[in-house]
Amino acid sequence: MIRACIRAVLVAGLLVTPVVTTSAPAMAQSLCNQPEPPPSCNPEPGPTPSDRSPFGAFDTLSYNAGTASVTGWTIDINGGPNNVHVYVDGQFAAAFTADQYRADVGQRYPVNGPYHGYSGSFPAPSSSGPHEVCVYGINWPDGTTPVASNYRLGCKQYNVPVPAPGNLRLYAGSRDIVIVWTDNATDETDYEVTVSWSTSCGDQEGNYPPNGTSCGYQSTWRTGAYNGGDVSARYALLPRNTYVFVTVRTYRGTAYSNAVTGSAITS
Numbered sequence: 356m357i358r359a360c361i362r363a364v365l366v367a368g369l370l371v372t373p374v375v376t377t378s379a380p381a382m383a384q385s386l387c388n389q390p391e392p393p394p395s396c397n398p399e400p401g402p403t404p405s406d407r408s409p410f411g412a413f414d415t416l417s418y419n420a421g422t423a424s425v426t427g428w429t430i431d432i433n434g435g436p437n438n439v440h441v442y443v444d445g446q447f448a449a450a451f452t453a454d455q456y457r458a459d460v461g462q463r464y465p466v467n468g469p470y471h472g473y474s475g476s477f478p479a480p481s482s483s484g485p486h487e488v489c490v491y492g493i494n495w496p497d498g499t500t501p502v503a504s505n506y507r508l509g510c511k512q513y514n515v516p517v518p519a520p521g522n523l524r525l526y527a528g529s530r531d532i533v534i535v536w537t538d539n540a541t542d543e544t545d546y547e548v549t550v551s552w553s554t555s556c557g558d559q560e561g562n563y564p565p566n567g568t569s570c571g572y573q574s575t576w577r578t579g580a581y582n583g584g585d586v587s588a589r590y591a592l593l594p595r596n597t598y599v600f601v602t603v604r605t606y607r608g609t610a611y612s613n614a615v616t617g618s619a620i621t622s
């Protein structure tokens with residue numbers, strides 16, 4: 356009876372064996388599950404993670420006529436000199452190597468020394484309005500993983516003022532005034548014109564000097580955008596012999612230029 360059972364197990368084993376031996380990955384995995392797995396199951400660990408992001412500062416930004424300049428410093432403790440990348444309004448603009456002498460950095464970080472400064476100039480947008488400049492310290496890797504990220508040293512803004520109208524000219528008639536200026540802007544939304552004067556209350560057509568209480572009147576309107584040259588506007592229905600004050604400003608997006616002003620007297 357026992358021998359019959361053993362024979363039955365052996366037969367079952369013979370039947371099962373071909374199935375097991377064709378499953379190589381299962382065999383390899385099982386080797387690593389042993390109490391003392393072979394060396395191939397335990398590869399040498401990699402180097403200890405030690406890469407660090409750079410640090411530093413974005414010290415100054417200047418802008419003049421389509422050229423921006425930046426200065427600052429950055430240190431990567433893993434080596435260097437590392438680079439900085441400059442972005443303007445989110446677009447890559449320039450790269451510089453931080454290897455310039457900065458006595459103050461050397462005093463503050465004597466282990467790293469003074470040669471970590473950067474400075475440089477690059478073309479920058481000249482359209483009127485604010486522009487944002489951001490500087491990133493680029494990581495100097497030390498070969499370990501995870502690789503440290505770059506570091507934003509800072510962001511600053513420069514503003515290109517909206518160009519004011521040029522060469523304001525006023526031509527007053529008896530009841531009207533013609534206003535002429537030069538279009539100095541290339542990207543204006545429009546111009547704002549204000550004409551103001553004073554005359555006697557309730558009598559805009561009265562003569563100068565007005566009798567009775569003086570009242571102020573003002574009219575403001577917007578012109579369109581222009582493509583250079585002289586722009587002309589006219590305001591009629593003014594009282595005669597009246598002092599008229601005129602203001603013109605360029606408008607773009609959310610900002611006005613400085614105002615140009617002038618005055619004339621109707622005849």
Ligand SMILES: [Ca+2]
Pocket residue numbers: 406407408409431432433494495496497503
């Ligand atoms: Ca690093």
